[in-house]
Amino acid sequence: MKYIFGPVFSRRLGLSLGVDLVPHKVCSMDCLYCEVGKTTEKTLKRAEYVPFDAVKAELEEFLSYEPDIDYITFSGYGEPTLFSRLGELVNYIKENYPYRLALLTNGSLLHRDEVLEEIREVDVVLPSLDAVTQEVFEKINRPVSGLTIEMVIEGIEKLIKMGTSEVWIETLFVKGMNDTEEEIEKLGEAIHRLKPHRWQLNTVARPPAYDVRGLSFEELERIKEKVGYPATEIIAHSRARRKKMPISEIKKEIYNLVTRRPCPVDEIASALGILEEEAERVVEELLQEKKVEEIFFGSTPYIKGKV
Ligand code: SF4
Secondary structure, X not given: OOOEEEEEEEOOOEEEEXXXXXXXXXXXXXXXXXXXXXXXXXXOOOEOOOOHHHHHHHHHHHHOOOOOOOEEEXXXXXXXXXXXOHHHHHHHHHHHOOOEEEEEEOOOOOOOHHHHHHOOOOOEEEEEOOOOOHHHHHHHHOOOOOOOHHHHHHHHHHHXXXXXXXXXXXXXXXXXXXXXXXXXXXXXXXHHHHOOOEEEEEEOOOOOOOOOOOOOHHHHHHHHHHHOOOOEEEOOOHHHHHHHOOHHHHHHHHHHHHHHOOEOHHHHHHHHOOOHHHHHHHHHHHHHOOOEEEEXXXXXXXXXXXX
16 A cells, blocks of 8 residues: 555544555645654645545555544645645545544645635544744744745634534644743634634654754643643643553553554554553553453554453
């Protein structure tokens, strides 16, 4: 499979099948923290960056097995709304399959009515909003020339007003960039005004494209308290989760997870937001207690809960 990947577990979306609609690395931004790498083609031009028919054929093949997944997610190597046939793909999936759709987007094209129309049937849209002032936007997201933060905010506002999708805004905090008191205050005002279904706080957790650092869990918690938006959740920080979650809790969560669906240790770790070594250690205990077993799918070991 070239254009679809996974399914992978994520804490936000459960078991999700990823669809890549732009190649490495086409994007309208070049974020300091990007996990995919530095943007090589910074653009706002929409095009059929990957062949529509090939994506459709891969989906058809994979979905013919009727996999038990929570979402099909448009994400991957760059900004998925740059794919000019996104609307056709959304409609094709919705007309033929029962799956929920999710879209991870940097929000750069949401101000365009035709893009909003195309994503009308997407169940959950997760736009990023890391800044509200042009200065910080340019520092952290390094947008293509001509793209302003007003355009991004206007797009998110239009999407929320359209009311067809759940909207979960993600803000990723980078040390020394968007964590000043002033920016947080303005961000908070924007979030209270926009009223997304969820506001998700994240920080640098994987190797970033540029040399930047993230915030601690305590710092994210302070931002959450300061802004005081009710539907806020911190989605980052394995260390924080570890500190907050006793081993017995982790054990219970892993057991619940693998009883629902067998999964490899790295997916368990990412689903729970804990370190892989920690997941390994707890899985080992569960294996010894005979609460779970190891099964193989191909050459990959999966952990499966015994009921
Ligand atoms: S918008 Fe997303 S894909 Fe594009 S550079 Fe930023 S983090 Fe990377």
